[in-house]
Amino acid sequence: MRTPIVAGNWKMNKTVEGSLQLIAELLPLLQDTAGVEVVLCPPFTSLWAAHQALRGAPVGLGGQDMHWEFSGAYTGEVSAEMLLTCGCRYIILGHSERRAYFSETDETVNRKLLASLKIGLIPIVCVGETLQERQGNVTQQVVRQQVRGAFTGVEPADVSRVIVAYEPVWAIGTGLTATPAQAQEVHAFIRALLSESYGTAAAASVRIQYGGSVKPENAGELFAQPDIDGGLIGGASLQAGPFAAIVKATVNVSREA
Ligand code: PEP
Numbered sequence: 001m002r003t004p005i006v007a008g009n010w011k012m013n014k015t016v017e018g019s020l021q022l023i024a025e026l027l028p029l030l031q032d033t034a035g036v037e038v039v040l041c042p043p044f045t046s047l048w049a050a051h052q053a054l055r056g057a058p059v060g061l062g063g064q065d066m067h068w069e070f071s072g073a074y075t076g077e078v079s080a081e082m083l084l085t086c087g088c089r090y091i092i093l094g095h096s097e098r099r100a101y102f103s104e105t106d107e108t109v110n111r112k113l114l115a116s117l118k119i120g121l122i123p124i125v126c127v128g129e130t131l132q133e134r135q136g137n138v139t140q141q142v143v144r145q146q147v148r149g150a151f152t153g154v155e156p157a158d159v160s161r162v163i164v165a166y167e168p169v170w171a172i173g174t175g176l177t178a179t180p181a182q183a184q185e186v187h188a189f190i191r192a193l194l195s196e197s198y199g200t201a202a203a204a205s206v207r208i209q210y211g212g213s214v215k216p217e218n219a220g221e222l223f224a225q226p227d228i229d230g231g232l233i234g235g236a237s238l239q240a241g242p243f244a245a246i247v248k249a250t251v252n253v254s255r256e257a
Helices: 016-030 044-053 080-084 096-101 106-119 131-135 139-151 156-161 180-198 200-205 216-223 240-256
Strands: 005-009 037-041 060-063 090-093 122-127 163-166 207-211 231-233
Touching: 005 090, 005 207, 005 240, 016 037, 016 044, 016 240, 037 090, 044 060, 080 106, 090 106, 106 122, 106 139, 122 139, 131 139, 139 163, 139 180, 156 180, 156 200, 163 180, 180 200, 180 207, 180 216, 216 231, 216 240, 231 240
Parallel strands: 005 037, 005 231, 037 060, 060 090, 090 122, 122 163, 163 207, 207 231
Antiparallel strands: none
8 A cells, every 4th residue: 555645845935934934834734644644845955954843743854856976076966965964855856847947857867866766865756748748649658758767777676665746747836737537547657657667566556646736625636546646746835724734635535545
């Protein structure tokens, strides 16, 4: 049985003070989350303070990106070890904003993914098609290439540690959400792809999150789909009430299952 996971991607939002305030508002609302993994991904500058504030809480911490090298002359970058020692257990990789604005490619996502596994971080690797690609009926080709690219060289023993986030680019921050049926179709496709490479049992152990304008109102229906294992939440993770309500919806779905 897969434990659903809800992660908040704060993107380039919140100072240290703002991060601590949001965490203080969230913690009382996230007491009864058994059966769901909850993760916060603040900006790098807030990670250490967030780590201190989350001590003992049932909430994990993640970074939003990292470099694939472990150290060296890479001005402006942070390494997997830096994140790990800042209290991170998770790392978002290949977010569509990184692919679109910072030249992230399947190859760099793959290098980062392999480095994250090597050091013991749990990668959340993002894949998803643009609106143009969906309208051109190439969603499956695009997702296949991104998934295969990301998983190149991942050993069978490590597959179940990787989390995939299916995030249709047209749904990110736009208020447009994939319907539960549209999302389920791609999630099932991703699981089938993993099954081709690693076998049914390994594919069945991989958690696949949905991301793209998830809100308290649509979370329950999306996360009730058989191949959707929680969500990666952007905008709605910046406010305590909506994020906690999304977590609550996930808890309810997992308890009903
Ligand atoms: C995201 O950026 O990963 C995301 C899903 O954003 P939003 O929830 O705002 O669409």
